[in-house]
Amino acid sequence: xxxxxxxxxxxxxxxxxxxxxxxxxxxxxxxxxxxxxxxxxxxxxxxxxxxxxxxxxxxxxxxxxxxxxxxxxxxxxxxxxxxxxxxxxxxxxxxxxxxxxxxxxxxxxxxxxxxxxxxxxxxxxxxxxxxxxxxxxxxxxxxxxxxxxxxxxxxxxxxxxxxxxxxxxxxxxxxxxxxxxxxxxxxxxxxxxxxxxxxxxxxxxxxxxxxxxxxxxxxxxxxxxxxxxxxxxxxxxxxxxxxxxxxxxxxxxxxxxxxxxxxxxxxxxxxxxxxxxxxxxxxxxxxxxxxxxxxxxxxxxxxxxxxxxxxxxxxxxxxxxxxxxxxxxxxxxxxxxxxxxxxxxxxxxxxxxxxxxxxxxxxxxxxxxxxxxxxxxxxxxxxxxxxxxxxxxxxxxxxxxxxxxxxxxxxxxxxxxxxxxxxxxxxxxxxxxxxxxxxxxxxxxxxxxxxxxxxxxxxxxxxxxxxxxxxxxxxxxxxxxxxxxxxxxxxxxxxxxxxxxxxxxxxxxxxxxxxxxxxxxxx
Amino acid sequence: xxxxxxxxxxxxxxxxxxxxxxxxxxxxxxxxxxxxxxxxxxxxxxxxxxxxxxxxxxxxxxxxxxxxxxxxxxxxxxxxxxxxxxxxxxxxxxxxxxxxxxxxxxxxxxxxxxxxxxxxxxxxxxxxxxxxxxxxxxxxxxxxxxxxxxxxxxxxxxxxxxxxxxxxxxxxxxxxxxxxxxxxxxxxxxxxxxxxxxxxxxxxxxxxxxxxxxxxxxxxxxxxxxxxxxxxxxxxxxxxxxxxxxxxxxxxxxxxxxxxx
Numbered sequence: 186x187x188x189x190x191x192x193x194x195x196x197x198x199x200x201x202x203x204x205x206x207x208x209x210x211x212x213x214x215x216x217x218x219x220x221x222x223x224x225x226x227x228x229x230x231x232x233x234x235x236x237x238x239x240x241x242x243x244x245x246x247x248x249x250x251x252x253x254x255x256x257x258x259x260x261x262x263x264x265x266x267x268x269x270x271x272x273x274x275x276x277x278x279x280x281x282x283x284x285x286x287x288x289x290x291x292x293x294x295x296x297x298x299x300x301x302x303x304x305x306x307x308x309x310x311x312x313x314x315x316x317x318x319x320x321x322x323x324x325x326x327x328x329x330x331x332x333x334x335x336x337x338x339x340x341x342x343x344x345x346x347x348x349x350x351x352x353x354x355x356x357x358x359x360x361x362x363x364x365x366x367x368x369x370x371x372x373x374x375x376x377x378x379x380x381x382x383x384x385x386x387x388x389x390x391x392x393x394x395x396x397x398x399x400x401x402x403x404x405x406x407x408x409x410x411x412x413x414x415x416x417x418x419x420x421x422x423x424x425x426x427x428x429x430x431x432x433x434x435x436x437x438x439x440x441x442x443x444x445x446x447x448x449x450x451x452x453x454x455x456x457x458x459x460x461x462x463x464x465x466x467x468x469x470x471x472x473x474x475x476x477x478x479x480x481x482x483x484x485x486x487x488x489x490x491x492x493x494x495x496x497x498x499x500x501x502x503x504x505x506x507x508x509x510x511x512x513x514x515x516x517x518x519x520x521x522x523x524x525x526x527x528x529x530x531x532x533x534x535x536x537x538x539x540x541x542x543x544x545x546x547x548x549x550x551x552x553x554x555x556x557x558x559x560x561x562x563x564x565x566x567x568x569x570x571x572x573x574x575x576x577x578x579x580x581x582x583x584x585x586x587x588x589x590x591x592x593x594x595x596x597x598x599x600x601x602x603x604x605x606x607x608x609x610x611x612x613x614x615x616x617x618x619x620x621x622x623x624x625x626x627x628x629x630x631x632x633x634x635x636x637x638x639x640x641x642x643x644x645x646x647x648x649x650x651x652x653x654x655x656x657x658x659x660x661x662x663x664x665x666x667x668x669x670x671x672x673x674x675x676x677x678x679x680x681x682x683x684x685x686x687x688x689x690x691x692x693x694x695x696x697x698x699x700x701x702x703x704x705x706x707x708x
Numbered sequence: 709x710x711x712x713x714x715x716x717x718x719x720x721x722x723x724x725x726x727x728x729x730x731x732x733x734x735x736x737x738x739x740x741x742x743x744x745x746x747x748x749x750x751x752x753x754x755x756x757x758x759x760x761x762x763x764x765x766x767x768x769x770x771x772x773x774x775x776x777x778x779x780x781x782x783x784x785x786x787x788x789x790x791x792x793x794x795x796x797x798x799x800x801x802x803x804x805x806x807x808x809x810x811x812x813x814x815x816x817x818x819x820x821x822x823x824x825x826x827x828x829x830x831x832x833x834x835x836x837x838x839x840x841x842x843x844x845x846x847x848x849x850x851x852x853x854x855x856x857x858x859x860x861x862x863x864x865x866x867x868x869x870x871x872x873x874x875x876x877x878x879x880x881x882x883x884x885x886x887x888x889x890x891x892x893x894x895x896x897x898x899x900x901x902x903x904x905x906x907x908x909x910x911x912x913x914x915x916x917x918x919x920x921x922x923x924x925x926x927x928x929x930x931x932x933x934x935x936x937x938x939x940x941x942x943x944x945x946x947x948x949x950x951x952x953x954x955x956x957x958x959x960x961x962x963x964x965x966x967x968x969x
Contacts, residue, residue, distance in 0.1 A: 588746070602750045604754070631910055632908050651909070655909065657910070669911060
């Protein structure tokens, strides 16, 4: 009885410990650190006082051109990088020297939306999993990088591609797919970690006759997009996977796909074992502004309006921050975090209160947020220390143009484009938001649109990078800049933290390099 | 001998390859193809050339009817297919079918203002105004002459439309050439320094004033750093030049780089 009481006290002190129970804070084993994707490190050696002494430890130049959006994995003294253009590395985490490097040349021609990026590995036992840009899922031997199995997800010649880090749930490896700008029909897949055989597939666009199929006019569902290009999160307690979906296709001509266009711009909650849909919530019905709902979806237990709730939080590209009930998808809080011109808010039924006449036109219709939305894919972080959710936001508006376009399989199918109003330039901000209210607690203005993801630590810090090459540490409660370092290249990736030989490290990809930082060794 | 034979074979191959592809645009003047080309242009080309092809972030104005890489449809097709080495123009040959590229050519061709009135001014008089009365060379370079502070105008006639050139003279803040916006710094002692934006980040600013002096400031060391979407170019030229002189100046600019005269 006494022991039980002690355990209860520890659990109370640690708050939402269930989500981190299986994670060693010295490692970074998942894309989002824990399966819930909080990107929160329990390490405290680097804190608000010591961070001023943070210094580079080693830098590894991959030699592969192009931006890097990857989250490294670090454990067992090794760092694993899933890089651009199907390059993968295992580095000695102590020295930054390569142990193995493999490259699978992408096929040509390969028409892509947004570059040959890869956002990271997943791991299970002695296997690493990544997607290759041409739409395959690959299992690599962790010791040598040898390909153990490779499974084709979809045909790249039809416009499909793959960029997201996979997510391991029990004995399954889950992955999404990209390509909604090519009139594809997207899905979330689960494969057996040992064999690479498909266990289930959930199409994010239902076909005619299925539930939700009537939300598409005619046969437009066949080209419905709703891609799944950012890693979802997992709630072990409910055994649910939460995955965000992208824009419907074609992006800006909604006339050819009348209806809500389910499950585009939505979160789908799937049974992790079967892929069956438990519930969904559509943030932007019948989207015509390319406001994908792919941003991180973080399961967080919260007290909202005096009530304990199992929350699911997301800063959506459409300009609103949402707190949902993750057991049923009901909206608990929704509040604009950036300039929004298309809706007056979110109604009690969960649907946006639309402002008339905001659709793209032939002549161009001004709308905020712009094409990339407010918050985009860049990784966000939740700190149980402060209870704040940290994410980046673009402060950007666009003129949205619509055109009529015939569909050709494998060809770009966006039905027009955007441009910035003359005399404007995009800026951005890092925001700290209280998910129990949706209120912004602090903001740091950026001179450019954001590029990097975020990391929060138990040391009272929030790390991020910027387009101009700085890696920055903020005080997590105030947003005060406590440290910065010029990496020499735009930071397009999220920082991570881990421990090695009793030292806490910060690591981040910047341009084609990976950089690590630690406090100077005590003399 | 072997080399000579190889040369002949290569030349024959080139001729055959050229014969494989029509040198005449199969969609010339085709209204439907022009519309399809317009849609394609918006998605593939507008990012650099602007939604209306009048020039944008990097790409030149394509509505002039005269092009740097040649003025025939076949020349344009070749540029779209293979890109322009040494420039930011990429090759679309592997990403678009032949007919898509020909449609793009048809669309770009349709933009040429066939009934545009000839430019009224006297280019020679405009050149004199440019270098003397306007003293434009204080900031702009043409060929090897002038200063590099402002946009290089050596190829302005090929890159920009006549209305754009006229607007740039009389209303320089209407459209800022990318990379030529302004930063104003106010120091702790109240001094205000305005210059060309040579670099701005979240912690510092670098600028160059009209005299060519370079400044670098840390955000923490000054009262304010403000980026402004306006040009350092004075907006006084409308009053400085008569209508005839403006026509002359625009005629000179429009001819730079072998553009329209």
